[in-house]
Amino acid sequence: MTSAAPATAAVPLGSPAGAAPGWSAVRTTGLTRRFGTHVAVDGVALEVPRGAVYGFLGPNGSGKTTTIRMLLGLIAADDGEIELLGRPMPERLADVLPRVGALIEGPAFHPHLSGASNLRRLDVSDATADPATSRARIGQALTRVGLTAAAGKRYRSYSLGMKQRLGLAAALLQPRDLLVLDEPTNGLDPQGTREVRHLIRDLAADGTTVLVSSHLLAEVEQVATHVGIMSAGRLLRQGPLTEVLADGVAVLRVTTPDLDAAGDVLGRLGLASVRTDAEQSCVQARLGNVLTEDVAAELHTAGVRLRGLTVERPDLETLFVSLTGEGFDVVE
Amino acid sequence: MSSSEPVAAAAAPPWRTAPHLPGAFRRLYAGEMRLVLGRRRNQALLGVLAVVPLVIGVAVRLSTPRNGDGPQFLSQIAGNGLFLVFTALTVALPFFLPLVVGVVAGDSIAGEAGTGTLRYLLAVPVTRGRLLAVKALGVASCTALAVLVVALVGLLAGAVLFGLHDVTLLSGDTVSLADGLLRTVGVVVFVVVALFGLAAGGLFVSTLTENAIAAMATTIGIAVFSALLDAVPELRPIAGALLTHHWLGFGELLRTAPDGGALLRWSLLHLAYVAVFLSLAWARLQTKDVTS
Structure with a gap:
């Protein structure tokens, strides 16, 4: 698929070992966000090397989504710094985000529009997207997530899995250097989950860095090259998957x-x-x-x-539970 | 962070900013208008506005109102269809037009926040300044469209039911139909600008909440509340500064020598409301945490 990505996808792959010289796909230092007295994100230093598939793990309420929203400039950080693709955020948001595809806390589209019309709305909103190729790119994105047959149906009538696929299609409208996927397999059946895994592998093979948050540890273990584990707003472990597992x-x-x-x-x-x-x-x-x-x-x-x-050696799940604790309680 | 490579690239990653393509804002605006006008609810509201002059026109055609009864200009309709435009605007201004403006403006940002599409728009990215600009332009367009629907349907129905003739002004003088139509254009522009004040208020309210219905209701509430204050005799000293006080001032254009100074003053007041509300909306949107 590299042929479909002309000038925009010219970023060379980072050193896969993770010690990226210079700049990383994502780098934060001391990232902190409080909601009232509750510290949702507490001094997080993310390091996502270029070319990595980074599994961003943590129990519900551990601060993953708040972190992702700060990365994308949706909410402000109280403290700390963010760099996406080597540029400071949110200062360079307008330059950086066209190169970033995102699925943020589930898909969200206009119910009365069809899947294709919803993608069209997003594409015309992108000042860097070429209108001449819009139709073709929307078609490709829909094909890539297996939604071509339902392209003309209203979003209202989509199943949860189809909505999720449309969200992924939206993230793939342009060639991206970085994909931020928050729970991309939510609501997908096992077949869909497999497809998403393949999709992530394909994209990573094209040189796209993928930051994927999930609570499905087995899923992440199969695709991730790197992991970061959050709990109660703190980043407990981070690094290449093999190294993190070896810590166990x-x-x-x-x-x-x-x-x-x-x-x-x-x-x-x-x-x-x-x-x-x-x-x-x-x-x-x-x-x-x-x-x-x-x-x-x-x-x-x-x-x-x-x-x-x-x-x-412990698998990711064992390690995860030993770090974040057992039980279903939402961590406050 | 061991590195054998030179880290010269650290300051400037090897990619260049993709340029904004020509016509980008126009495409964004067109997409916005497609979205707003594609909604059945908004189409239905415009339909309601079209019915207003039709109902008045038919009612007048079927009866002969006595002089002095009913809203402004009603008694003149039978003599000249052009007055149906003014009567319809007079009838629509207290409630129907604020209803449409309130729904569209209140929904503009709160609606996107409520469905969650706001976060995806911002991630595209549509920067917050651009978002406010396109939403403001969209709401303004819909406001103008709403007034135009009332005026054009009024003009058409008036022409068909009563015919268009030279216009007898409020002061008794008669001017040519062309002059009358020109004055009608002036009336429409005045009313549109007047409603912009409310539209900007709705846009601001829309940045405050994720609940679109609440934002719509609040916006319509602003117009109702302003009219209510306007009716309190004790508040007469400040009545002139109220958002809705001069809405019906377009009657000035139907005098032999309209008081241009007054019309300008009132329009500037309405534009001042626009400036205040847009500033508030901008300040709010810049700092808003998008958590929906």
Whole structure:
């Protein structure tokens, strides 16, 4: 799809490692917003490298949407600074936002207009959008989200999933350097969810940076290269997905008949919480900074007969729950 | 933040601002008008306005009103269809026109906030200044259109039912039909400008809330409240400054020698209301948190 993106999509991909020199797709420092006495967003320093698919996670009420609204200049920050695509916001809003597609807290369109007419309204509102290509771009956007057949129907009659798709189409009316998608799979069936995942992958492959907020952790884990985890207005963790996951406690499990010898080796290597389970004939310990291959070599040297050696790292959900707490309560 | 590359690009990311294309504001305005005029509710309201002169015209045709009864100019209609325009405007000004202006102006921004489309417009981006400009222009256009509907339907119905003749003015002098039509244009312009004051008020109210119905009701309430104050004898000293006080002043144009100074003074008062309300709307919109 790069062919459809002439001059506007000329941004080179950022270094995928995340340590973007110079400028990032999104960068905030000390971003803070209070509503009365409630601090909705508290000193958040987001760093979304160019080319990343950044999963923005957090329980309901953790400040994700408030952060996103501040990024897009919809609400003012009390404190802190924002840069989108290397330019300060909201000062350079008029320059930056044409290159940013957004789905903000669910789709919103005029119920009495058709899907296509709603997109047309948004496209004519964009001072940088070429009217000569408007029809074609609207058609492409509708095709890309699988809504061509319902283009002429009134928005009023759309199902929740179709509304969500139209919202995505609106974000794709122009070639974008950055997509901000707040809960893009809300209301979609499993098939639709898959399609959105593919769409995000395609867009990222074209070089678009994607900031996607979601509470569906398994979803995010499948597409994200980076994650940030919010809770109660603070950004608790952020970074490449693999690094963030590595922060979690990895558990090493040695299955062997030589339980005592294995336990000695693990203790000697400095692994914490060594626990012997005679019934399962295995020894468990927290891996910490020790490399798995070193453990294997030591066990071999000590003549421990191995039946199995596994390392279990927590998945995103486990990590998320350990950081933000269990339960359904909205965090105040 | 380790980096082996030069960070010269830090200050200026390698992309250039996409230029605003020619005609961008015109397209934005056309889209706005399509949206507003495409709504059945607004079409129905314009229809109601068209009915006003028709009802009066037919009623007068079927009966002969006695002199002095009914609204301004009523007794002159039978003699000259042109007076149907003035009578219809007189009848529509206290309520029907403020109703239409209130609905369109009150809905303009609050309606978008209520449906959530405001956040998407701002994210396009339509900057807040442009948004206010296009909304103000849209509301002004609808106000003018509403007055034109009453005037044109009045003129047409008057011509068909009673014919158009030389115009006998309030002072008794008679002027040519062409002169009369010219004065009618003046009347329409005066009424449109008068209603702009209310329209700007509605636009301001519309920036205050996400509830479009409340904004519409408040705007119509402004006109009603102003008329109410106008009717209180004790408030006569300030009556001249009220939003609605001079709305019917267009009668001045039907005198042999209209008091141009007075007409200008009244119109400037209405434009002063526009300036105040637009400033308030701008200040409010610039700082508004869009949380809907």
